[in-house]
Amino acid sequence: MSKKICFVVTVSMTVDQFLRFGFEEFHNNGYDISLVCDMDKDYVTGLPDYVHPYPIKMSRGIDPSGLVNAIKTMKRIFTENKFDIVQYSTPNAAFYASIAAKKAKIPIRLYCQWGLVYLGFSGIKRTIFKTIEKIICRKSTDVQPDSKGNLDFCRRNGFYNAEKSRVVWNGSANGIDITKFDYSNKEIWKKQIRQEYNIPDNKIVLGFLGRVGKDKGFEELMAAFKSLKSKYTNIVLLYVGPNEKPDTVSQESLKYFEDCPDIIYTGGWVDDAERYYAAMDIFLFPSYREGFGNVVIEAEAMGVPVVVSDIPGPQNGMVDGVTGFKVPARTVEPLVEKTSVLIEDEALREQFGKAGAKFAVENFDSKVLIKKIIENRDWLIERSKR
Numbered sequence: 585m586s587k588k589i590c591f592v593v594t595v596s597m598t599v600d601q602f603l604r605f606g607f608e609e610f611h612n613n614g615y616d617i618s619l620v621c622d623m624d625k626d627y628v629t630g631l632p633d634y635v636h637p638y639p640i641k642m643s644r645g646i647d648p649s650g651l652v653n654a655i656k657t658m659k660r661i662f663t664e665n666k667f668d669i670v671q672y673s674t675p676n677a678a679f680y681a682s683i684a685a686k687k688a689k690i691p692i693r694l695y696c697q698w699g700l701v702y703l704g705f706s707g708i709k710r711t712i713f714k715t716i717e718k719i720i721c722r723k724s725t726d727v728q729p730d731s732k733g734n735l736d737f738c739r740r741n742g743f744y745n746a747e748k749s750r751v752v753w754n755g756s757a758n759g760i761d762i763t764k765f766d767y768s769n770k771e772i773w774k775k776q777i778r779q780e781y782n783i784p785d786n787k788i789v790l791g792f793l794g795r796v797g798k799d800k801g802f803e804e805l806m807a808a809f810k811s812l813k814s815k816y817t818n819i820v821l822l823y824v825g826p827n828e829k830p831d832t833v834s835q836e837s838l839k840y841f842e843d844c845p846d847i848i849y850t851g852g853w854v855d856d857a858e859r860y861y862a863a864m865d866i867f868l869f870p871s872y873r874e875g876f877g878n879v880v881i882e883a884e885a886m887g888v889p890v891v892v893s894d895i896p897g898p899q900n901g902m903v904d905g906v907t908g909f910k911v912p913a914r915t916v917e918p919l920v921e922k923t924s925v926l927i928e929d930e931a932l933r934e935q936f937g938k939a940g941a942k943f944a945v946e947n948f949d950s951k952v953l954i955k956k957i958i959e960n961r962d963w964l965i966e967r968s969k970r
Contacts, residue, residue: 598674692965694728754948781822891919
């Protein structure tokens with residue numbers, strides 16, 4: 585008899601980023617897979633034949649009008665299919681699914697907690713999203729954050745207890761595809777990207793991958809780069825990601841970002857991020873909040889030393905003083921100081937880079953991770969039958 589699991593997320597992009605890599609392994613291990621999210625006909629057509637799609641209209645952000653219909657529709661789907669596990673992630677989908685799954689008496693209601701969105705808000709919006717987070721956790725039978733830092737934080741702050749919460753393996757929602765992030769191609773890709781963007785060989789490339797936005801540490805990144813430029817003439821910043829939230833950052837920082845000739849902007853996301861990491865000498869990630877921050881282990885997999893915020897998630901994907909440095913979040917001077925150390929010490933960059941590649945592959949290989957995840961889901965089903 586097959587084991588029935590239903591994955592629920594808000595939008596199809598999240599499926600591609602964090603779930604799709606594991607569908608085949610779930611299928612091969614006897615799971616009947618269903619998917620609930622906001623997806624169009626083309627997306628449904630592109631899914632594997634063994635995935636049962638249930639398109640539901642959902643949107644990001646606060647959506648009171650869609651809440652009742654989404655919960656009602658999900659409850660019907662869950663009740664009709666009698667799933668063993670309903671697994672949900674992302675704020676809206678998790679909120680709706682946790683309520684609907686409990687109403688449908690699903691035995692395993694699994695919240696994969698990929699970050700704490702409320703930490704990026706203030707005022708009434710922060711209060712609303714923190715309350716939603718507590719409701720999701722309370723209605724779930726199990727909660728699995730994707731970093732040990734967020735696990736510890738939520739246990740300390742009363743979101744859930746130790747009995748119902750755990751991190752699978754070493755964290756991360758999807759790990760690293762080490763066939764894609766292939767360190768042996770580093771020099772080839774490095775040369776290609778530097779040629780494509782006319783970056784001279786003598787330049788030290790600082791890198792960032794993420795959207796333009798306050799909670800990604802954009803202000804600190806711009807201030808730090810400006811300070812570093814006053815000390816070093818041989819550096820450039822390679823910025824990979826979309827300009828999604830320009831209204832959350834200062835006009836001064838945005839203007840510097842747009843006008844500085846030594847900031848190389850890709851204009852949005854890229855499908856071959858591994859090639860861009862390969863072109864970087866130092867990866868900077870001064871984010872305010874993350875679930876895990878996969879970009880850190882991706883950079884490390886390509887042999888790039890990292891300088892990251894000391895927040896749950898990113899700091900769990902590196903080893904301070906071994907694969908890079910961690911610095912206090914929302915600060916500029918420590919970011920400048922640690923980046924300067926790496927700019928001035930090529931041997932240390934190489935040492936950290938090699939250590940990072942080894943650490944990432946040994947601890948976050950996606951093929952190992954998906955096996956660990958399936959072992960956990962099997963255990964959850966067995967436990968529910970006792």
